Amino acid sequence: MAPNESARSTRDKHTPDATRRSERSRRAIYDAALALVAEVGYPRTTIEGIAARAGVGKQTIYRWWPSKADVVLEAFLDLSEQAAQAAGQEAHALPDTGDLAADLKLVLRATVDELHDPAFEAPSRALAAEGVVNEELGRRFVAKLLEPQLRLYVDRLRSAQAAGDVRADVDPRIALELFVSPLAQRWLQYTGPISYEYTDTLVDYALGGIAPR
Amino acid sequence: MAPNESARSTRDKHTPDATRRSERSRRAIYDAALALVAEVGYPRTTIEGIAARAGVGKQTIYRWWPSKADVVLEAFLDLSEQAAQAAGQEAHALPDTGDLAADLKLVLRATVDELHDPAFEAPSRALAAEGVVNEELGRRFVAKLLEPQLRLYVDRLRSAQAAGDVRADVDPRIALELFVSPLAQRWLQYTGPISYEYTDTLVDYALGGIAPR
Amino acid sequence: MAPNESARSTRDKHTPDATRRSERSRRAIYDAALALVAEVGYPRTTIEGIAARAGVGKQTIYRWWPSKADVVLEAFLDLSEQAAQAAGQEAHALPDTGDLAADLKLVLRATVDELHDPAFEAPSRALAAEGVVNEELGRRFVAKLLEPQLRLYVDRLRSAQAAGDVRADVDPRIALELFVSPLAQRWLQYTGPISYEYTDTLVDYALGGIAPR
Amino acid sequence: MAPNESARSTRDKHTPDATRRSERSRRAIYDAALALVAEVGYPRTTIEGIAARAGVGKQTIYRWWPSKADVVLEAFLDLSEQAAQAAGQEAHALPDTGDLAADLKLVLRATVDELHDPAFEAPSRALAAEGVVNEELGRRFVAKLLEPQLRLYVDRLRSAQAAGDVRADVDPRIALELFVSPLAQRWLQYTGPISYEYTDTLVDYALGGIAPR
DNA sequence: GTCTAAACGAGACGGTACGTCAGGTCTTGAA
DNA sequence: TTCAAGACCTGACGTACCGTCTCGTTTAGAC
Numbered sequence: 001m002a003p004n005e006s007a008r009s010t011r012d013k014h015t016p017d018a019t020r021r022s023e024r025s026r027r028a029i030y031d032a033a034l035a036l037v038a039e040v041g042y043p044r045t046t047i048e049g050i051a052a053r054a055g056v057g058k059q060t061i062y063r064w065w066p067s068k069a070d071v072v073l074e075a076f077l078d079l080s081e082q083a084a085q086a087a088g089q090e091a092h093a094l095p096d097t098g099d100l101a102a103d104l105k106l107v108l109r110a111t112v113d114e115l116h117d118p119a120f121e122a123p124s125r126a127l128a129a130e131g132v133v134n135e136e137l138g139r140r141f142v143a144k145l146l147e148p149q150l151r152l153y154v155d156r157l158r159s160a161q162a163a164g165d166v167r168a169d170v171d172p173r174i175a176l177e178l179f180v181s182p183l184a185q186r187w188l189q190y191t192g193p194i195s196y197e198y199t200d201t202l203v204d205y206a207l208g209g210i211a212p213r
Numbered sequence: 214m215a216p217n218e219s220a221r222s223t224r225d226k227h228t229p230d231a232t233r234r235s236e237r238s239r240r241a242i243y244d245a246a247l248a249l250v251a252e253v254g255y256p257r258t259t260i261e262g263i264a265a266r267a268g269v270g271k272q273t274i275y276r277w278w279p280s281k282a283d284v285v286l287e288a289f290l291d292l293s294e295q296a297a298q299a300a301g302q303e304a305h306a307l308p309d310t311g312d313l314a315a316d317l318k319l320v321l322r323a324t325v326d327e328l329h330d331p332a333f334e335a336p337s338r339a340l341a342a343e344g345v346v347n348e349e350l351g352r353r354f355v356a357k358l359l360e361p362q363l364r365l366y367v368d369r370l371r372s373a374q375a376a377g378d379v380r381a382d383v384d385p386r387i388a389l390e391l392f393v394s395p396l397a398q399r400w401l402q403y404t405g406p407i408s409y410e411y412t413d414t415l416v417d418y419a420l421g422g423i424a425p426r
Numbered sequence: 427m428a429p430n431e432s433a434r435s436t437r438d439k440h441t442p443d444a445t446r447r448s449e450r451s452r453r454a455i456y457d458a459a460l461a462l463v464a465e466v467g468y469p470r471t472t473i474e475g476i477a478a479r480a481g482v483g484k485q486t487i488y489r490w491w492p493s494k495a496d497v498v499l500e501a502f503l504d505l506s507e508q509a510a511q512a513a514g515q516e517a518h519a520l521p522d523t524g525d526l527a528a529d530l531k532l533v534l535r536a537t538v539d540e541l542h543d544p545a546f547e548a549p550s551r552a553l554a555a556e557g558v559v560n561e562e563l564g565r566r567f568v569a570k571l572l573e574p575q576l577r578l579y580v581d582r583l584r585s586a587q588a589a590g591d592v593r594a595d596v597d598p599r600i601a602l603e604l605f606v607s608p609l610a611q612r613w614l615q616y617t618g619p620i621s622y623e624y625t626d627t628l629v630d631y632a633l634g635g636i637a638p639r
Numbered sequence: 640m641a642p643n644e645s646a647r648s649t650r651d652k653h654t655p656d657a658t659r660r661s662e663r664s665r666r667a668i669y670d671a672a673l674a675l676v677a678e679v680g681y682p683r684t685t686i687e688g689i690a691a692r693a694g695v696g697k698q699t700i701y702r703w704w705p706s707k708a709d710v711v712l713e714a715f716l717d718l719s720e721q722a723a724q725a726a727g728q729e730a731h732a733l734p735d736t737g738d739l740a741a742d743l744k745l746v747l748r749a750t751v752d753e754l755h756d757p758a759f760e761a762p763s764r765a766l767a768a769e770g771v772v773n774e775e776l777g778r779r780f781v782a783k784l785l786e787p788q789l790r791l792y793v794d795r796l797r798s799a800q801a802a803g804d805v806r807a808d809v810d811p812r813i814a815l816e817l818f819v820s821p822l823a824q825r826w827l828q829y830t831g832p833i834s835y836e837y838t839d840t841l842v843d844y845a846l847g848g849i850a851p852r
Numbered sequence: 853g854t855c856t857a858a859a860c861g862a863g864a865c866g867g868t869a870c871g872t873c874a875g876g877t878c879t880t881g882a883a
Numbered sequence: 884t885t886c887a888a889g890a891c892c893t894g895a896c897g898t899a900c901c902g903t904c905t906c907g908t909t910t911a912g913a914c
Contacts, residue, residue: 132342177395209422555771608816635848
């Protein structure tokens with residue numbers, strides 16, 4: 001048996017040698033993918049187009065990613081990581097001044113701003129849409145991007161529970177949805193305008209309830 | 214000049230004579246579109262496929278609808294209308310037993326069931342996804358399907374306000390999102406499981422707030 | 427049995443009542459067909475186009491003619507008849523001055539002129555082309571248009587045989603092809619230019635042969 | 640710089656790399672094109688049909704040929720070349736036994752046989768018909784296929800002139816039409832039957848003339 | 853410092869679906 | 884019933900991408 005054969009038998013041809021991967025190509029593909037999604041939208045973004053724009057052969061994309069959705073998702077994750085690093089430690093925890101309502105309002109206002117940022121809007125909308133219809137991608141999108149952010153709310157709510165600002169029997173994972181999901185739905189489905197007043201109101205309603213005290 | 218001549222002079226060739234439209238074809242196209250979306254999913258549903266399955270020329274589709282999304286949306290609206298008519302007056306108002314929490318829980322449990330119905334899931338997911346990325350379609354989807362349902366919640370909450378079960382200063386249109394949007398997001402984005410307990414909890418949290426009394 | 431059934435059984439639907447046929451439409455269709463063939467060529471002449479130009483419904487054409495070729499052939503035959511009537515008796519016989527060569531040259535020169543007439547060229551080329559590939563139409567084209575003209579040559583050659591200007595053992599139907607067919611082929615297949623000198627030469631060669639005497 | 644690079648720089652994207660062309664596909668397309676023309680005729684032969692029959696993507700045809708006519712013409716030229724190679728040197732010159740009449744009769748009899756060969760008849764009739772109505776194609780058809788054959792007659796007649804069997808003042812290019820064109824017209828237009836006697840007679844008439852000596 | 857195997861750019865390949873268009877058939881309403 | 888109008892079904896058009904598959908050409912690790 002030739003030595004290279006044994007090498008091949010341990011490595012399927014569908015799993016190329018990652019150590020020899022071209023970093024240049026990877027970066028160029030991320031950039032091209034995000035640029036195209038932003039410019040022409042996700043459906044009209046094609047793998048051929050990404051390859052052409054990145055100055056890369058189509059096979060280089062098909063070698064490393066199984067689908068267009070994966071390329072765009074990974075490119076977006078990369079972008080988010082870079083943005084997070086640029087923003088410093090803020091990404092690791094929500095502010096905790098002791099005033100829960102104020103802290104939540106602050107963070108949600110920042111989210112409102114982010115949702116209006118065109119650089120994020122096009123790709124994240126595209127991925128969200130794909131995730132609606134493609135469960136596997138949707139779950140990955142949530143696990144990699146959404147859930148880590150929601151965990152910060154959970155932490156902050158736990159802290160509030162410890163401080164007695166939130167009832168102990170409340171499930172934080174559900175509670176956070178009271179103010180996060182309405183904002184998400186308005187953004188995703190155009191069911192209403194998004195503003196600081198709106199998110200402030202959400203926090204107030206969620207914390208105090210809508211029933212009379 | 215005959216009346217129809219003036220009508221014709223204002224109609225260019227891109228807007229065919231709707232009075233001569235074939236009802237048979239329209240129905241067949243609706244059925245085929247919904248069936249295909251349910252069977253192979255929205256992305257793999259093609260206009261060619263709809264035409265073939267409906268026993269209809271492609272041009273007959275392109276003549277009356279500008280895009281695949283429009284065909285499916287209209288087909289889905291038609292389906293919803295039929296379902297509403299079959300269900301009778303239930304669609305016109307939420308139950309109002311005087312017990313707001315119980316009424317909301319009941320309706321949300323019904324929604325949970327509906328969201329698990331495969332006949333509705335495939336097309337509505339497809340349309341929601343398309344609406345995320347296609348604002349025009351999204352707004353139409355909301356206006357025609359979502360908003361009418363949300364209005365029923367508004368009405369019920371107004372009634373509750375009159376009965377003193379909800380604070381008078383609360384905006385019902387926002388308040389309803391406290392329990393509707395979380396469900397919607399879990400369904401759309403797979404951010405969590407959907408169950409009766411979950412929706413019951415949402416109603417409790419929303420009505421009573423999460424802060425201690 | 428319903429009354430209309432008996433009506434149908436006595437009259438096949440493919441043979442409508444000719445007595446009620448609109449002469450106006452027939453003429454308009456002939457004119458439109460020839461005009462279109464001349465303007466855009468035979469292949470791009472469509473029954474739809476003829477109907478639109480004639481101000482006639484498509485079905486009116488399909489009712490009376492089985493194919494585009496038939497419409498054009500009939501229109502062309504009609505045109506030829508009219509032209510023949512306008513030209514008087516010249517169509518019934520070739521000139522017979524006693525000088526066979528001169529007579530033939532004269533007639534062939536007239537043919538050269540006719541072949542250069544755009545009003546005749548487009549439809550006759552179109553019909554000839556169709557006839558090459560559609561034997562049934564080709565034979566009809568020949569029988570109705572070509573053969574009557576060739577018969578005049580036969581007559582003239584018979585007269586020449588009687589006068590001793592053509593050998594008695596020569597078959598006139600074949601002999602005429604010596605000068606007619608070369609002209610036809612050059613015209614049909616663009617195998618060479620067409621001029622008076624050319625046709626004169628053909629007559630000389632055909633009458634005298636090309637071998638030395 | 641490698642030589643092919645400079646070649647590439649002068650070639651835009653509309654002229655693909657011919658060196659990478661698939662010979663298998665080219666052959667399959669030729670075969671399919673000729674088969675379809677023979678079976679259903681030229682007008683009903685479609686590029687889609689050729690592609691399907693050849694087991695080839697449509698784009699592979701559009702990549703290399705600008706039109707259906709070009710595909711079929713090229714396929715037919717290829718067929719002719721192969722037939723010529725199979726026939727050996729006969730294609731390069733007419734027989735020259737010294738007996739002009741006998742040589743011409745022999746060749747014309749072979750032509751008669753060829754005209755009756757179904758493998759040749761369908762595509763050449765289709766191309767001839769198209770050429771009648773499409774001058775550009777017609778001229779190409781003549782230049783590539785007809786004229787090379789006629790040149791052989793010109794050569795043989797020149798040889799006969801040198802031998803004193805044809806008058807020196809005769810133009811061979813015209814003279815050959817005396818026996819070639821009648822046969823062509825009968826075949827193209829169904830103006831008469833085609834037989835050995837007929838072509839023999841044509842040669843006799845053409846060489847000796849039809850006038851008495 | 854070679855050697856060599858894999859990743860690379862390029863792009864041709866067999867396909868699918870696109871959206872447009874033309875053509876023959878079928879349906880409707882006016883005369 | 885004929886006719887005009889035009890919607891219908893069919894199917895070919897030429898284009899855009901798909902995902903696969905070679906081609907040479909880098910390129911980077913092992914010898």
